[in-house]
Amino acid sequence: MNINLAPVLAVLTALAGGTAAAAAETPPAATVFEEDGSIAQSLSGAPGDPQAGRQTMEARGLGNCYACHLVEATPDIQFMGDIGPALDGAGSRWSAAQLRGIVADAKHTFPDSMMPSFYKSAGFLRPGEGYTAKPATEPLPPLLTAQQVEDVVSYLLSLK
Amino acid sequence: MNYAMGLAAVLSAAFGLAAPLYAASEPETVAPISINEGEIELATEAEAPAHLNGALPKIWSGWLFRDATTQSMQMDDFENPAMVFVDQGLDLWDQPDGAEGKSCADCHGSIDDSMKGVRAAMPKMSEDGTDLWSLENFVNNCRTTRMGAEAWGWSSAPMESMTLAISMASRGMPVDVAIDGPAQSWWDKGKEIYYSRYGQLQLSCANCHEDHYGDWIRADHLSQGQISGFPVYRLNGAGVVSIHERFFGCVRDTRAEPFAQGSPEFRALELYVSSRGMGLPVEGASVRH
Numbered sequence: 001m002n003i004n005l006a007p008v009l010a011v012l013t014a015l016a017g018g019t020a021a022a023a024a025e026t027p028p029a030a031t032v033f034e035e036d037g038s039i040a041q042s043l044s045g046a047p048g049d050p051q052a053g054r055q056t057m058e059a060r061g062l063g064n065c066y067a068c069h070l071v072e073a074t075p076d077i078q079f080m081g082d083i084g085p086a087l088d089g090a091g092s093r094w095s096a097a098q099l100r101g102i103v104a105d106a107k108h109t110f111p112d113s114m115m116p117s118f119y120k121s122a123g124f125l126r127p128g129e130g131y132t133a134k135p136a137t138e139p140l141p142p143l144l145t146a147q148q149v150e151d152v153v154s155y156l157l158s159l160k
Numbered sequence: 161m162n163y164a165m166g167l168a169a170v171l172s173a174a175f176g177l178a179a180p181l182y183a184a185s186e187p188e189t190v191a192p193i194s195i196n197e198g199e200i201e202l203a204t205e206a207e208a209p210a211h212l213n214g215a216l217p218k219i220w221s222g223w224l225f226r227d228a229t230t231q232s233m234q235m236d237d238f239e240n241p242a243m244v245f246v247d248q249g250l251d252l253w254d255q256p257d258g259a260e261g262k263s264c265a266d267c268h269g270s271i272d273d274s275m276k277g278v279r280a281a282m283p284k285m286s287e288d289g290t291d292l293w294s295l296e297n298f299v300n301n302c303r304t305t306r307m308g309a310e311a312w313g314w315s316s317a318p319m320e321s322m323t324l325a326i327s328m329a330s331r332g333m334p335v336d337v338a339i340d341g342p343a344q345s346w347w348d349k350g351k352e353i354y355y356s357r358y359g360q361l362q363l364s365c366a367n368c369h370e371d372h373y374g375d376w377i378r379a380d381h382l383s384q385g386q387i388s389g390f391p392v393y394r395l396n397g398a399g400v401v402s403i404h405e406r407f408f409g410c411v412r413d414t415r416a417e418p419f420a421q422g423s424p425e426f427r428a429l430e431l432y433v434s435s436r437g438m439g440l441p442v443e444g445a446s447v448r449h
Contacts, residue, residue, distance in 0.1 A: 060378075067378040079379035083372050114371065116361045125358045128417040133408070135417040140360055 025146045028104075028121040029139070037109030038097035043119065043146035048154030056148045063118065063144060063152060073159060084115060091157040099153045103144070118144040184382075185374030186217070187224040193443070195235055202332060206439030211339065215370055219440055222383035222392075225373070226449055230395060234447040242324060242393035242445035245400050249325025252318055258309025267306065275329035280442050283431050285342050292346040292427050294403070295323050314421040320400040324391050324445055331444030335388050337434045350432025353425060359416025365433075368410075385410070386437040387430070389446030396449050403430055 024045025033039060042048075057065040058077060068083035090099065102109050104119035121139035129136040144152070190205040204221040208214070223231060233239050253271050256263045268274035283294040287301075299322055300311040312319040339347040357364045368377065369385030376382070390403045401409075404421035407429060411418035419425040 064378070079376075081376045081378050083375050083377055114363065114367045116363070124360050124362065124416075125356055126411075126417045127360050128412065128415050130415060131412055133412040133416075133418055136360075143360065 028119050028142050031104060031119060033101055033105070033108040034097070036098065036101075037106075038095065038101040039104055040097050042150055043100065043104065044150050046147065046150065048147075048150035048152070050151070050155040050158050052148075053151035053153070053155030056144065056152050057155065062148065065152075068115070071159065087156065088159055091159045094156075096153055096157055099156045100149065103149050103152050103156070116143065118142060119146070119149050184370070184372050187220055187374065190220065190224065193221070193223055193231075193234060196237055200332065202441045202443055204440075206334070206437075209435065209438040212436060215366075216384065216436070219386065219437055220373075220384055221440055221443065222386055222389055222448060223443070223446060225381045225383035226447075227381075230447055230449045233395075234443070234445075240393070240445055240447060241395075241398075242391075242400065242447060245321045245393070246324050246328055246445050248318075249321035249323070252322055253325060258303065258307035260306065260308045262307050264302065267302070271325060272329050275326045277330055277333055279323075279327040279330035279444075280333045280336050282337070283427055283434065284338060289342055292343060292424075292431060294422070294427050294430055295326060296402070296404075296422065297427075299323065299326075315402045315405045317400075320391055320402055323402065324400060327391065327442060328444040330442040332441045334439050334441055335434055335437045337431060337438065339431065339435050343431060346428045346431050347435060349425070350428035350430070353429045354432050357414075358411055358418075359414030361414040361416075363414040365410065365429075384436070385433065386440060387433050388437045388440040389443040389448070392446045392448045394448050401448075403433075 026041070026043050026045075031039060031043065054074070057063040060067075065087075066077055066080040068081045070080040070082055070086045070088075071077070072086060072088050094102070098109070102115075105117040106113045106115035107117060119142045121142050124138065124140070127136045127138060127140055128134060187204075192204055193202040194200075195202065202221070204224050206219050208216045208219050223234060233241065237243055250271065253264045256266070265271070278298075279295060283292050283297075285291070286293045286297070291297075293301075296312075296314055296319055299319065303309040304311050312322075337343075354365045357367070365385060368382055373382050373384045387403050387406075390406070391400050392406075393399070394401045402421070404426045407426050408418045408421055419429075
């Protein structure tokens with residue numbers, strides 16, 4: 001199947017009320033950001049799992065979100081940074097679409113943000129292969145998969 | 161959120177600065193590094209140099225951002241783990257090497273006198289004025305052209321010991337690099353690199369060390385990334401770390417392909433980062449975690 005059809009299919013699946021199908025995934029390059037930086041549709045075409053989302057946020061090789069953010073509701077997590085705002089209440093401040101946009105590529109919501117773009121595969125300066133210092137060729141696998149973004153969004157929505 | 165961003169825009173318009181949304185935080189105290197019970201005092205704060213155009217309110221040694229245990233190791237030369245390497249550097253200074261059978265001391269005499277102020281002015285233009293050289297280049301130039309010896313690797317053990325021993329001869333002297341004349345274009349290039357957002361994480365030196373010093377990135381307390389303390393002894397890895405090794409590590413950690421140690425890019429960056437620390441004393445042999 002032609003991969004460029006994926007976003008179209010994602011919309012169709014969503015309209016039809018369909019659920020997770022690999023083909024319904026929107027690849028990074030085809031992701032559509034609204035004016036305010038939000039992304040309307042699920043990137044994976046499936047709902048997120050908040051518990052998996054919390055783990056993705058904690059894992060240093062995945063989100064590593066706590067490197068920069070504190071969540072007071074989870075004091076068990078060690079060494080939370082304070083570069084960005086505390087994420088408590090994120091689910092009240094933002095809609096699902098806005099959070100999806102922030103996690104996928106925060107620079108559409110906050111221009112010049114220091115926050116890394118977790119669902120972006122090209123357009124980097126001297127990209128490396130992970131932390132090996134070796135050069136990498138674009139497109140790179142995004143830092144998080146479509147489903148991981150959805151999981152993280154669903155966990156953030158639970159932070160009321 | 162829009163309110164906050166609007167505010168930042170207003171502030172940056174008012175002060176002509178790119179004010180970061182989440183500002184850096186200043187160190188709580190700016191006590192000097194008091195070494196050997198006050199025998200030597202190294203200031204940890206200096207006025208920000210004019211060429212920074214207000215990018216930093218003041219400049220601070222990386223020592224201020226370390227924990228008390230790490231700090232105290234630098235406050236006593238007998239406990240400072242870097243001193244073993246300084247001694248190795250002093251031995252190398254006196255040791256003949258290469259086809260000419262000469263040592264550094266044969267040409268330069270005492271390291272304390274002949275190397276005084278050298279570290280504080282690095283990097284600087286090469287002898288023939290065509291290239292920007294780091295201390296390592298000057299050392300290797302003597303080795304290859306005057307001693308008939310082999311060049312040492314940029315961050316090899318003998319090079320790190322030698323640059324440490326040479327840095328000790330500038331201990332307490334303010335960093336004072338030339339950034340005008342033939343060095344100007346190097347400085348411009350270094351500045352461009354400093355603000356470039358490398359790697360898949362798209363992070364620049366400035367993101368961490370200008371916008372967020374004093375903040376925590378996971379378990380690390382961010383400093384201004386000054387190099388007045390280099391070469392440093394790092395507890396984390398238990399060894400000496402050169403300036404370019406540190407640059408390499410920071411760029412690699414943005415999931416990028418770093419420039420090579422000793423490359424023109426890292427020498428340009430070294431000049432620019434040195435210039436951000438002008439006025440801070442050379443620490444000679446510092447300890448970081």
